[in-house]
Amino acid sequence: MKKKLYIIGAGTGAEDFLTQRALKLMESCDVIYSTAHRFLSDSRRKVIECPVTEIPKLIEVSEGQNIALLVSGDTGFFSIAGSLSDKLENKVDIEVVCGISSLQYFCSKTGNSYENIKVVSLHGREKNILGQISYNPKVFVLTGGENRAHTICKSLSDGGLTEIKAIIGENLSMPEERIISGTVKELAGYTFDNLAVMLLENPNYVNCHIPLRDEDFQRGKVPMTKEEIRAITLAKLAIEPSDIVFDIGAGTGSVAVEMARRAFDGSVYAIEKNPEAMELIYKNRVKLGAYNVKVVSGTAPDIFEELPVPDRAFIGGSSGNMADIVGRLTEINPGIHIVANTITLESLNDAINSFQENGFETEVVCINSSVSKKVGRYHMMNANNPVYIITGKKVHKEDKIL
Known part of the structure; x- marks a missing residue:
């Protein structure tokens, strides 16, 4: 006969916040294990603390x-509970018993409803919070490990979001419970325990699903990818929410900002060597609330060594280094998806050759667009330069239609 294991949600730690179902089951069990010493530390029941790996x-x-x-x-x-259930399912009969989450407890204590809150866990995870707070009015964060509440506040403040409001709670339901509020700039000066949660509020959040018009950007004298070309380029890139994306030769940052909205759970690295263009990217990043755009000063592909591995890359300007850029991107991530935009036939030829030499399945689209302009009581079409959009994709066997 198999043993019976009840995996019980212990809530925030104090016995008062265990469910009646959990208490009854614990009374009937022969032994009680716990993954953390704080659970029921004031209880009369004998609870055996043990590391997760030994369970x-x-x-x-x-x-x-x-x-x-x-x-x-x-x-x-x-x-x-999920991973433990998978490891133990063939050894014991398992019943999972729900508990009270830190989100429920904290929102109850602070008078917040949570049906529209974006939830993020940074406890033992590497995740970019800048995108989440840029595109959501409220974000609830589980902290821990290297991502303590005060370090998250500092990273937000350093990223330009100094006035984001935060409520931080630590040691929830315990005698030493502390809940404190302020701006992230103010709270970056505090020190919080490992097990803390935080609720961030951004009244100036951006709806990441709305496309941008050319007039939304500050431009100066730096060339900018037009909105019709951006729309097709983004479709070809097929960015996933958690992607790391490179914008090589970022110019005004128009493509970087649009990509950041698609990669709202990831990061976009806008690589640019022109100081005037970099200044425009900074301005457009702030103006349009794209704080998950990181501006990088340098020349591709040399600068790649300092950056994380990309999932996608857009090449808006190669400065004659197309072959080196594509080759290095392929070395860093053999499965990378790349899109390049060119205007000249020479650059088109460079892109096609570079993609094919590195084993990409290559597609070329030529866009000839015209935009209406009012002249008196008439509307005339003004033609833009033809733009070539070259897509390089590594196709796996399972992606091919037999």
């Missing part, structure tokens, strides 16, 4: 037939 072995050798395992918060909210 499968402890349950296997346990003499108890009915076993309770307490895990942090709610079993369905960024919980280890």
